[in-house]
Amino acid sequence: VIPNLEQLELRHLSDEGQFPLNFFHHVKVLKVNGGFHGGSPFIFFFLRRFYNLKSLEFDNFDFKHVVPCKGDVGTPSPIKNLQLTSSKNLKHIWKKDSELGHILSNLQTLTIKNCDDLINLGASSVSFQNLTTLEVSCCKMMTNLVTPLVFEKMVQLITMRVSDCTKITEIVANEGDYHQTIVVRNLKCLQLSNLESLTSFCPGSYTFNFLCLEEVVVEECPKLKIFSEGVLSTPQLQSVKQDSLNMNRCRAGDLNTIIQQLYMEKVGCHGLGDLTISDTFPELIEIWQKSPRAVLELTYLGKINFYKCSSLKYIFTSSMLLSLKQLWRIE
Structure with a gap:
């Protein structure tokens, strides 16, 4: 030993x-x-x-x-x-x-x-x-x-x-x-x-x-x-x-909401406050439709672009639109 x-x-x-x-x-x-x-x-x-x-x-x-x-x-x-x-x-x-x-x-x-x-x-x-x-x-x-x-x-x-x-x-x-x-x-x-x-x-x-x-x-x-x-x-x-x-x-x-926001920003944002929603990324449309809270808490959004969104049934509910106080342009 x-x-x-x-x-x-x-x-x-x-x-x-x-x-x-x-x-x-x-x-x-x-x-x-x-x-x-x-x-x-x-x-x-x-x-x-x-x-x-x-x-x-x-x-x-x-x-x-x-x-x-x-x-x-x-x-x-x-x-x-x-x-x-x-x-x-x-x-x-x-x-x-x-x-x-x-x-x-x-x-x-x-x-x-x-x-x-x-x-x-x-x-x-x-x-x-x-x-x-x-x-x-x-x-x-x-x-x-x-x-x-x-x-x-x-x-x-x-x-x-x-x-x-x-x-x-x-x-x-x-x-x-x-x-x-x-x-x-x-x-x-x-x-x-x-x-x-x-x-x-x-x-x-x-x-x-x-x-x-x-x-x-x-x-x-x-x-x-x-x-x-x-x-x-x-x-x-x-x-x-x-x-x-x-x-x-x-x-x-909220953890789920934050994860969804991070994904939206990563895929759809082209600069601070500029978000693009399109069929190219169907996951974004799914979040937009199923989890409006993830969108509502992006209070800095100023511009949203919708491009080839054939699967999108609507753009906003009234509560979503009222919550996005910095939004100034929709294309």
Whole structure:
């Protein structure tokens, strides 16, 4: 035993038997680098020797040939922090009988970076119950992050950041048959950055109740049209920021309305106060017809252009027209 060894990095591990059984008794932080060969298939047998492990990182590790632990091989340490960087052949963080699944229930922090094979976190509703921080970035194959049931069971989650996942279209998947109100109890900060395919946080008509959500950051999400299609409650929301570093680019108000306004401005505005509505962007016409509040709160509008709007049934209701006090020209 090395009595004071608490942090350890292992590279190109191939022969776990070269170490005595009690060699890693006091290690709390472990990084496993798969190296050229992708790592050992018996890594999870080996991890049973780390009795006090709190933080684990897999870097450039290939999970394809990992051998699951069976029989009486001991229990894994209650790991609090897990980081997966450039991991290969990992489609779900949790799946039935997976070795990663056995260590998830105690996690407080989960960080995932550059895992190009990852599709989503998986479908277990009990695996992430102690998670407080979730950060996911640069996962090329990810199309959504979690199911509605898994998201609701993340009862301790405080911070969620998702960025640079080019194929992700939704954060919470639309499963259609989930009819309960999704109560999100502790989430305070949600950051969505550089998600070029994201169209909504959740496309399903679910009811979301974010009890503690205070800050939302939405930056470089050009296709984001609405936060949620269903009923949405955010009683503690203080601001929606367009830039995590620029405090001046923030707004307050109804979350769905702000997201719709940002989309309208991004697609239809040609300058401050100049908005164009046309069939080229049918989403704008849909917002114009279904969500007049998003239009009414654009109080700075001075000029509106309507061009080839064959699907538009009307231009204004009386209340809309009276609310746009800066409007001086319609074409």
